[in-house]
Amino acid sequence: MSESPHLVVLSGAGISAESGIATFRASDGLWENHPVEAVATPEGWARDPERVLRFYDARRDQVRRARPNAAHKALAALEKRGFRVSIITQNIDDLHERAGSRRVLHLHGEILQARSTADPGMRYPLRRGGIRLGDLCDLGSQLRPDVVWFGEPVPRYVEAQEVVAEADLLLVVGTSLAVMPAASLLHQAPLDAEAILVDPQAHQLAPPGVVRLNQPAGQGVPALVRHWTREGRLWMPETLLE
Template sequence: MTNIVILTGAGISAESGIETFRAETGLWAQHRVEDVATPEGYARDPKLVVDFYNGRRAQLSQVGPNAAHEALARLEAELDGSVLVVTQNVDDLHERGESQNLIHMHGALTSALCAACDHRWPQSGDMQVGQKCPACGAPAARPDIVWFGEMPYQMDAIFEALQNADIFASIGTSSNVYPAAGFVMEAARAGAHTVEINLEPSATATHFEQSLLGPATQTVPQWVSEILGQERS
């Protein structure tokens, strides 16, 4: 059995039409990161932040999973082993592409979080400032997004998976943000084969044993077919 851990970033969803954090147009270009992606920004102007994520959530209905998302779901379904996708993305394209074993380390647009009791619940339409938590009743709903300065989700589970990985793949991420940028070193120390799949080499490219460059919709299905082919040979 083979254990594979896959980190995905904005590059895998960009080909579906999800704008990246560094996009020069769109919602991100209209706001400073400090205003819409930090706890301090939310404290200053919660309506601005809630409206920003309402806009991002609305964009999800206009896009769908691409061949890269679907290839990772195929790998999970057909591999004799385990596949864990750890995504930095807050969209739901992995779920809609039919991946099952998934960790959203930076939260999810389709989820709301109670700042009072930490309860989470699905959020499909627009969120309102002061929206009540269905569990405790506090008017403390906020986007279930890990903002700059906050701890990513399920880090213990992620590091345990990295320590048991036979293969670690990083797909479509610039590797500029820690702790995710350090995952390749963690996996390599545990003996995993490491591969970067990206449009261009990332900030941590030299730490990978293998590099596949090109659009994710082409490189990821090719890589998945190679992995499954090696397993059957």
């Protein structure tokens, strides 16, 4: 047990959508009107790397224009108040960091980085601009987006499991809990750790044993944070939760 209660946040596309970042909808197989297999798989990259690079350049521009919303800011404020907060996000944007959160683990990579096609551990920040064919890593191999595509392993999953295993309270925000392996992280939490799901469809999405807060992230997360900061501790505010 740590010296202070540990809040572990699992965040997904729903939290970033409130900042204007388009989400991938699996129901129609399209992401921003592109077939997912064409822009988010190793096969799509092999067939047409220039198309893939153009696609992620556009997503990168979208991320740079976006701003952290009330949910991002509330979590960062909680950490600044001395609470122990770790964030595991499925999102590839940097909105948690820009809000001020310091402990953020990106399961699916970071769009504002490039990585080597020869060595996945070689990453390069993209402070401006994007990636072009002919942009090479230090080994002489083409750079690609630092994004985990469908069909690729999730290299930081074991690290995420270790973080969740130390949780005293889990806060799930803006994710359907349907994308594997991220969805299975709930099962890595200690048996006595409670979990809260904040989502407009929380009643439909929450698995058994998870407390539902049927609100958008920008409303539900700040409300929880206000309760915790007022009391100076993590607790389950029954008057707020439905």
